[in-house]
Amino acid sequence: MSVLIRGGRIVTAADDYVADVFVEDERIALIGESLDIQADKVIDAAGKYVLPGCIDPHTHLDMPFGGTVTIDDVESGQTAAAFGGTTCHVDFVIQGKGQTFAQALDDWRAKAAGKQVIDMGYHMAVTDLADGGTLEELATLPDQGVTSYKLFMAYKGALMVDDETLYRTMEVAATTGALVMVHAENGDVIDVLVKEALAAGHTEPLYHALTRPPEAEGEATNRAIQLAHLAGAPLYVVHVSCKESVEPIAAAREKGWDVWGETCTQYFFTSLDDIAKPDFEGAKYVFSPPVRDKSNWDVLWNAVRTDTLSAISTDHCAFLFDGQKTLGKDDFSKIPNGGPGLENRLQMIHEFGVRAGRISLNRMVELLATSPAKLFGLYPRKGTIAIGSDADIVVFDPGKQVTISAKAQHSKVDYNLFEGTTVTGSPDVVLLRGHVLVENDELVASPGIGQYVARARFGQELKPARTAVA
Numbered sequence: 143m144s145v146l147i148r149g150g151r152i153v154t155a156a157d158d159y160v161a162d163v164f165v166e167d168e169r170i171a172l173i174g175e176s177l178d179i180q181a182d183k184v185i186d187a188a189g190k191y192v193l194p195g196c197i198d199p200h201t202h203l204d205m206p207f208g209g210t211v212t213i214d215d216v217e218s219g220q221t222a223a224a225f226g227g228t229t230c231h232v233d234f235v236i237q238g239k240g241q242t243f244a245q246a247l248d249d250w251r252a253k254a255a256g257k258q259v260i261d262m263g264y265h266m267a268v269t270d271l272a273d274g275g276t277l278e279e280l281a282t283l284p285d286q287g288v289t290s291y292k293l294f295m296a297y298k299g300a301l302m303v304d305d306e307t308l309y310r311t312m313e314v315a316a317t318t319g320a321l322v323m324v325h326a327e328n329g330d331v332i333d334v335l336v337k338e339a340l341a342a343g344h345t346e347p348l349y350h351a352l353t354r355p356p357e358a359e360g361e362a363t364n365r366a367i368q369l370a371h372l373a374g375a376p377l378y379v380v381h382v383s384c385k386e387s388v389e390p391i392a393a394a395r396e397k398g399w400d401v402w403g404e405t406c407t408q409y410f411f412t413s414l415d416d417i418a419k420p421d422f423e424g425a426k427y428v429f430s431p432p433v434r435d436k437s438n439w440d441v442l443w444n445a446v447r448t449d450t451l452s453a454i455s456t457d458h459c460a461f462l463f464d465g466q467k468t469l470g471k472d473d474f475s476k477i478p479n480g481g482p483g484l485e486n487r488l489q490m491i492h493e494f495g496v497r498a499g500r501i502s503l504n505r506m507v508e509l510l511a512t513s514p515a516k517l518f519g520l521y522p523r524k525g526t527i528a529i530g531s532d533a534d535i536v537v538f539d540p541g542k543q544v545t546i547s548a549k550a551q552h553s554k555v556d557y558n559l560f561e562g563t564t565v566t567g568s569p570d571v572v573l574l575r576g577h578v579l580v581e582n583d584e585l586v587a588s589p590g591i592g593q594y595v596a597r598a599r600f601g602q603e604l605k606p607a608r609t610a611v612a
């Protein structure tokens with residue numbers, strides 16, 4: 143199947159020009175002005191942007207957590223992603239207590255079998271090196287294309303690891319070429335604050351935020367940076383939410399250390415005002431790190447503009463308000479932590495980043511596609527519009543007005559963090575390796591079309607899949 147995308151404005155992290163794109167055998171075969179070529183399908187992109195498919199490096203689909211399971215499985219989550227212009231994501235495999243990494247990977251692969259709508263890779267969340275997973279086994283994961291290790295410095299008694307596990311994993315990463323990712327919050331201190339709040343009778347959602355102060359994030363971020371530097375491992379700090387963690391990342395990057403940070407869409411738009419909403423509505427905004435004081439919004443925009451933070455993910459980890467969040471109706475510490483967002487990242491960052499003049503169109507593409515691709519071993523096969531790259535393409539209509547609502551979304555969750563927000567600019571046609579996924583607001587492709595992508599080691603390129611040359 144061949145596709146010709148005519149006359150669109152091609153925007154990559156570096157370039158911005160009008161040209162045609164010809165796709166054949168799942169890859170971009172030609173780019174040029176007024177291409178004189180026949181194709182099975184022609185898409186008129188005049189007046190539209192032609193963007194690389196976005197990459198979400200941080201999602202949780204079909205994940206058991208907090209006494210329940212995230213509401214979006216691979217099919218519904220990836221469908222939501224496709225409508226939002228995301229054509230590849232990297233999901234977290236969570237090693238269960240006593241499980242080997244191979245067992246954990248098998249579990250996650252089984253959840254995805256036959257359901258994949260977009261392409262995906264896996265990070266390995268290391269939770270237990272004492273029983274089950276070993277350092278030796280950890281070292282073999284990059285051979286299977288699992289080239290990043292995630293550690294939780296929070297969620298004491300559940301996912302949290304001690305500094306020994308953190309440091310030993312960093313040592314392995316330093317030798318295998320994997321990227322270390324941390325959820326940086328001080329879980330021990332948070333545990334004390336949660337117990338104190340509950341003992342004082344504070345049970346409402348707001349206390350989720352008040353017991354996870356920015357200092358706990360700043361401390362853990364700095365600790366992870368120092369330990370990674372000591373171990374000689376590259377470090378990526380996920381979901382940075384506040385000034386206290388932006389600052390140590392900025393300081394490390396200024397020194398030339400191998401440290402990167404990401405924030406997520408919701409941290410630009412949500413605050414303590416939301417989690418303080420009455421009648422338990424604040425529970426919709428319970429995720430970790432928590433919503434912060436509004437003064438952090440400008441800090442984060444500035445950080446993504448200046449490359450102190452290098453990627454924007456969603457941390458999509460969706461729980462129903464009615465039936466899942468309500469598990470914590472009488473105790474904020476029992477509200478499942480996580481929020482949705484997989485479908486609205488591109489719309490929201492385009493509207494409030496690009497259209498509001500905070501970042502350029504090129505920088506938006508870099509934050510949502512190119513940098514995640516480079517950091518997570520997917521580039522240049524993904525993350526750009528170039529000859530030989532996978533034809534993962536979003537034809538984006540910058541004039542299309544959409545009002546975001548839970549009613550219209552494709553995720554199974556029953557609320558939206560950006561409910562009622564009107565944006566100008568939304569994906570029109572979304573292609574995955576040249577196959578049309580979304581067109582005319584319909585999912586055109588069937589689940590099963592998405593593939594697992596074995597990612598390259600940190601700092602290495604993922605070459606386009608080899609096809610026979612005619």
Ligand SMILES: [Zn+2]
Binds near residue numbers: 201457459
């Ligand atoms: Zn997460």
